Amino acid sequence: MRKILFFLIVTVFFFEWSMSQSNTKPFTVVLDAGHGGKDPGNMGNGYKEKNIALNIVLEIGKRLENIPGVKVIYTRKTDVFVELKDRANIANKAKADLFVSVHCNSHKSQAEGTETFVLGVAQNKENFEVAKAENSVIFLEDDYQTHYEGFDPNAPETVIGLTLLQEEYTDQSILLADMIQDNFANQYKRVDRGVKQANLLVIRRTFMPSVLVEVGFLTNTGEGRYLDSPSGQADMSNAVYQAIVKYKSVLYEDQSDFSFAINNNSQSEDSSTTKTKSSSEIYSQNIKDKTIIFKIQLFASSKKIVLNRKNFEGLSPVNTEKIGKVNRYLYQETYDYSEALAFLKEAQRAGYKDAFIASYEKNKQIPLTEALKKIEK
Numbered sequence: 001m002r003k004i005l006f007f008l009i010v011t012v013f014f015f016e017w018s019m020s021q022s023n024t025k026p027f028t029v030v031l032d033a034g035h036g037g038k039d040p041g042n043m044g045n046g047y048k049e050k051n052i053a054l055n056i057v058l059e060i061g062k063r064l065e066n067i068p069g070v071k072v073i074y075t076r077k078t079d080v081f082v083e084l085k086d087r088a089n090i091a092n093k094a095k096a097d098l099f100v101s102v103h104c105n106s107h108k109s110q111a112e113g114t115e116t117f118v119l120g121v122a123q124n125k126e127n128f129e130v131a132k133a134e135n136s137v138i139f140l141e142d143d144y145q146t147h148y149e150g151f152d153p154n155a156p157e158t159v160i161g162l163t164l165l166q167e168e169y170t171d172q173s174i175l176l177a178d179m180i181q182d183n184f185a186n187q188y189k190r191v192d193r194g195v196k197q198a199n200l201l202v203i204r205r206t207f208m209p210s211v212l213v214e215v216g217f218l219t220n221t222g223e224g225r226y227l228d229s230p231s232g233q234a235d236m237s238n239a240v241y242q243a244i245v246k247y248k249s250v251l252y253e254d255q256s257d258f259s260f261a262i263n264n265n266s267q268s269e270d271s272s273t274t275k276t277k278s279s280s281e282i283y284s285q286n287i288k289d290k291t292i293i294f295k296i297q298l299f300a301s302s303k304k305i306v307l308n309r310k311n312f313e314g315l316s317p318v319n320t321e322k323i324g325k326v327n328r329y330l331y332q333e334t335y336d337y338s339e340a341l342a343f344l345k346e347a348q349r350a351g352y353k354d355a356f357i358a359s360y361e362k363n364k365q366i367p368l369t370e371a372l373k374k375i376e377k
Contacts, residue, residue, distance in 0.1 A: 026071040027248055029064060030091040032101035032202065033057040033074070034212075037081025042106035044218030047228045049104040050079065056215065057102050059237035064244065088205035097252075098176065098244065099210035101202055104227060105217045112220040113191030114184040117198050117212040118173035171301045172209035175326050176247045180213060182324075183239035190216065213240060250323065251300050252354055292371045293360045294340035295319075296331040298352045305329065313350040330358065337375070 033054040035041035041049025054076070061072040073094050075087040091099045105115070177195040185192035193214075203210035215236045218224040226232035298312065302325050309316045312329070321328045332343040340357050347355040359371035366374075 025095075026069055027098075027252065028071045028073065028094055028096040029061075029098045029100065029244060030073045030075065030094060030096040031057045031061050032087050032091075032099065033076055034101055034103035036076050036079055039081055042104060042218055044104075044106045045221065045224040047104075047218045047224050049106075049218060052104055052215075052218075052227050052233065053102045054079065055233045056237045056240070059234065060100075060102075060241045060244070063237070063241045067245065070248075084202045085205060087202055091206050091208060091210075096206075096208050098247070099203065099206045099208055100176075100240065100244065101210070101212040102240070103212060103214050105214040106219045107217055108219075110217075110220050112217050112223045113193040114181065114216055115193035115196055115214045116177040116180050117196050117200055117203075117214070118170060118177050119197065119200065119203050119210065169207075169209040171303060171326075172247075172251065173211055174302060175251070175300070176209060176243060177211045178325060179243035179246050180211065180240055183243050184215075184236075187239060187242075188235045250326070250328070252356065290335050291361060292366075292375055293333055293335055294337060294371075295333045295358045295360065296340065296343045296347050296355055297358045298329045298331050298347055298355050300326050300328045302326055313352070315347060315350055328358075331355070337372070 033050070033056070035050035035053065037050075039050065041053065043049070057074065058077065061074060064070050064072050073090060073096065075090050076082050087101070088099075105111075174195060181192055181195055184190040200212050203212055216223045216227050218227060227236070298315070298318070300323075304327060305311050307318050307320070312318045312331070315331050318329055318331050319333075321330060331347055332340075334340050334343065337357075344355060344357055357368055359366055359368045361371065361374065
């Protein structure tokens, strides 16, 4: 009876959370530095996982806080012990858009490389061992039997529970995880161990896209030394930071935030040299020249969806654009920005509250702010 009641409470919370999302809400990222306080994490080669994870998280947050419209919340900012259930509760209460937990790996061998986990039922023996190690922190918590309702981190069968409530976010979680791993491998030449699924308790209890990042093995002589260094921590934090901003740009807004992340600066125009034009003049000129095209992105998913009205709340036409492993579903297209605004309202009325206007020049997506500036010239 308690479990049924708990499930109903969580379902109501989830429904209210979904209904409360709007484009005016800041993009909220909860950053979780693994372990802390009486829980040092793994101590491979004498390094402390809790300190390295915290340093990386603080640097990610520091950079994210410089982006307008992004709100950062930390589960811890100092060397304190935070229970797993409280880490998830912090994210749930904040109605966060992302939950990112940072850890360091360990192994009996000289294994090396990065891997990023999302919640999943399917897991092999190796993934289960990682999950078991990360989940074992509950034994340091007071009254853990009550808090986790009999959850046993040593039992492979404990994989159901709240997993079903997280399924909606699997695609988004995998998208972010892919971006993080891509940055690790391509920018910093780290060994790519891939995106994996495991029953990790800290992300099992969150109700938003969530990932757990293992930035490398402290038990590996060279990798441990790298992760304990300021340069290594700067590399890892930058890789995760850029992935978060790119994720936000792809799923929620135009690409201007991602350009900000890469360039880390903004340019202001001299208002005295800007010619004033009416909106009708601006948009009419673009319709004539056909330089910029606007489309409405409804959502992005790794799933392939049949393009018919029934699957898109009656909206048509809808087309797809593939970016890596993710399909972006785009409604309508027009050279008229005012018409694009009308299409956006149609999409939002149909239930796509996070839909936004995507702009293209010569079949290449460009930031909406840049598109509008080009039209004004």
